Structure formats: structure tokens, C-alpha cells
Amino acid sequence: MIIIAGALYLDASDRDRYLAGVFDVARLARQAVGCLDFVQSPDPLDPTRINVYERWESDDDLHRFRSSGGPVPEAPPLRSADVHKYRIASVEQP
Structure with a gap:
């Protein structure tokens, strides 16, 4: 599994304009083969941050x-990104 x-x-x-611009990307990703989850959401504490989670x-x-x-999103430019890929070897209940 990849996160x-x-x-x-x-x-x-x-x-808000960025999130509106990438809305269709999330919709298409969730319909894609092998996509278990996909979301880009506004951070509730930091108005400059968007949280990214894909599985x-x-x-x-x-x-x-x-x-x-x-689709190529029409979205404003990012100032920076801190996003990483994780390879998951096992999954268990919390």
C-alpha cells in the first residue's frame, strides 16, 4: 500500500480557489483503479495550509x-509543499 x-x-x-480548482482531480482519483482514498482539505487551524492524503x-x-x-487544474500557485510518499508493509486496527 502507498500513502x-x-x-x-x-x-x-x-x-478556497485552489481547492475549487482541484475538485475534479479528487473526484477522478476516487474513481480510479487502486485508489483507496484521496482528499485535499483546508486545515482547520492554519489558513495557508491544505492537508493532502492519498491511499x-x-x-x-x-x-x-x-x-x-x-484535467489540469486552474489553481493559484503554491508557496511550498511538504508531501511525502510512504510504503506501508502492514495494516492493523488502531
Whole structure:
């Protein structure tokens, strides 16, 4: 299993416009083969931050979606990003 998680940063005044611009990306990702979850959401404490969480069955599924030529979002530019890919070897109940 692959998890992509982290945060995107942009001007607070651009956050809602960014999220609206990437709405279709989330919808398409959730319909993609191998996508277990996909969300970009506003952080409740930091108005400049968007939380990113994706969960994929495999690298192949992630790469297939990312290279599918889907919509190019019309979104304001990011100031920075701190997003990482995690390879999960096992899963258990909390």
C-alpha cells in the first residue's frame, strides 16, 4: 500500500480557489483503479495550509492515475509543499 501525505502552503486568500480548482482531480482519483482514498482539505487551524492524503493499492495504480492525462487544474500557485510518499508493509486496527 502507498500513502501520499503532507501539506501544501499558499496565500490564505487563495486557499478556497485552489481547492475549487482541484475538485475534479479528487473526484477522478476516487474513481480510479487502486485508489483507496484521496482528499485535499483546508486545515482547520492554519489558513495557508491544505492537508493532502492519498491511499493507493500499489505504485502502479498511483502512476497510472498520475500519468492518465486528466484535467489540469486552474489553481493559484503554491508557496511550498511538504508531501511525502510512504510504503506501508502492514495494516492493523488502531
